[in-house]
Amino acid sequence: MxxxxxxxxxxxxxxxxxxxxxxxxxxxxxxxxxxxxxxxxxxxxxxxxxxxxxxxxxxxxxxxxxxxxxxxxxxxxxxxxxxxxxxxxxxxxxxxxxxxxxxxxxxxxxxxxxxxxxxxxxxxxxxxxxxxxxxxxxxxxxxxxxxxxxxxxxxxxxxxxxxxxxxxTLIADLRGQFEALRARHPDWQGQSAVCAWHEGGQTSAFLGGDSRAQVLREMGFHLPEPLTQMQGSDGFYTALSPEDLSPIDANLLLWISGGGETDDLAALAMRRTLRAYTEGREAFCDALLSGALSFGSVLSMPYALERLEPEIAAAVDGDPATVVPSAKEAGLL
CATH class of the missing domain: 3.40.50.1980 (Nitrogenase molybdenum iron protein domain)
Incomplete structure (x- = not known):
């Protein structure tokens, strides 16, 4: 950049x-x-x-x-x-x-x-x-x-x-929103979560220093250990081998989008080897929600929290019968 x-x-x-x-x-x-x-x-x-x-x-x-x-x-x-x-x-x-x-x-x-x-x-x-x-x-x-x-x-x-x-005042208000969300969802605390994207045949995941991972951490989630070990000195994301997507297999797999990657992601064969896929633990962010997470600001995060809460709740229950609205709308089930 x-x-x-x-x-x-x-x-x-x-x-x-x-x-x-x-x-x-x-x-x-x-x-x-x-x-x-x-x-x-x-x-x-x-x-x-x-x-x-x-x-x-x-x-x-x-x-x-x-x-x-x-x-x-x-x-x-x-x-x-x-x-x-x-x-x-x-x-x-x-x-x-x-x-x-x-x-x-x-x-x-x-x-x-x-x-x-x-x-x-x-x-x-x-x-x-x-x-x-x-x-x-x-x-x-x-x-x-x-x-x-x-x-x-x-x-x-x-x-x-x-x-x-x-x-x-702004910080206290937003921290209060995160605290209330964590209180509403004690089952989320300590679970693993990844924010990833797939485009042009390449799958990548955001690391701990990135705003998207920071939002998930504020919710009570943590990065899976394989991704934690990939954290570099100045990197905020890592590219994954197309033959091995296991580093992003988490209790919650949040896919972000620039607006046109759903077909590419739906065709990703190795995605079907992930427990997150078979247990319905995926959620999909459209362009606007992806932008809110990418900005990770005091203004964008309240918008992201409001939209994400029902999506995550449906995804982390581990029941593939539970419909995650965003994944269904994107044709990713």
């Missing part, structure tokens, strides 16, 4: 933009300091004009009441790159939508006082260029590029935008 580095010939343009940061600094005790993967970023005051370069960071900002000046497009056909669960927070705003590589000129023209690079995949060289325009926030150093948990990201962005009180 890394984007090409902007040509260095743009530095003259950047030099002029950098002068926007020449305002007097606050006393050091009042500065906002952030340690992250590429070093340290300092804000002299909470930011209000924010450019969101992370593929999903617009959700956190919108939840905090901060309308980004620009949003990085990931995928999906939604206005301004904002999916339905976050559209109410966007309202009538019309942020710039950036597709493909990061445009340095576009970012500079928006005169931001903060650039969010969490979950963007930008290189350290791109970070250095962007930092000539405005302070840039990356994921905290203990997390992988796309592995910063939703609450840690929300708290970092809240500190940077002066909205920490709102963040804590």
């Amino acid at each position: 890394n984007t090409p580095l902007a040509p260095l010939s743009r530095r003259g343009f950047l030099a002029g933009a950098a002068s926007l940061l020449s305002a007097p600094r606050l006393h050091a005790a009042e500065e906002l300091r952030f340690e992250h993967a590429y070093g340290e970023t300092v804000l002299t005051s909470p930011a209000s004009r924010v450019v969101s370069l992370g593929y999903t960071s617009q959700d956190s900002l919108l939840a905090l009441g901060v309308i980004p000046q620009a949003i990085r497009y990931w995928y999906g056909d939604h206005p301004y790159g904002v999916w339905p669960w976050a559209q109410p927070q966007l309202g009538t705003a019309q942020p710039v939508l950036m597709t493909g590589e990061v445009s340095i000129e576009t970012v500079a023209s928006l005169v931001p006082d903060l650039i969010v690079g969490i979950g963007s995949g930008i290189s350290e060289a791109e970070y250095a260029l962007l930092s000539q325009i405005a302070p840039v926030l990356m994921q905290a150093p203990e997390y992988t590029t796309y592995g910063m948990p939703w609450d840690a990201e929300l708290r970092m962005l809240a500190r940077a935008t002066g909205t920490s009180e709102r963040a804590e």
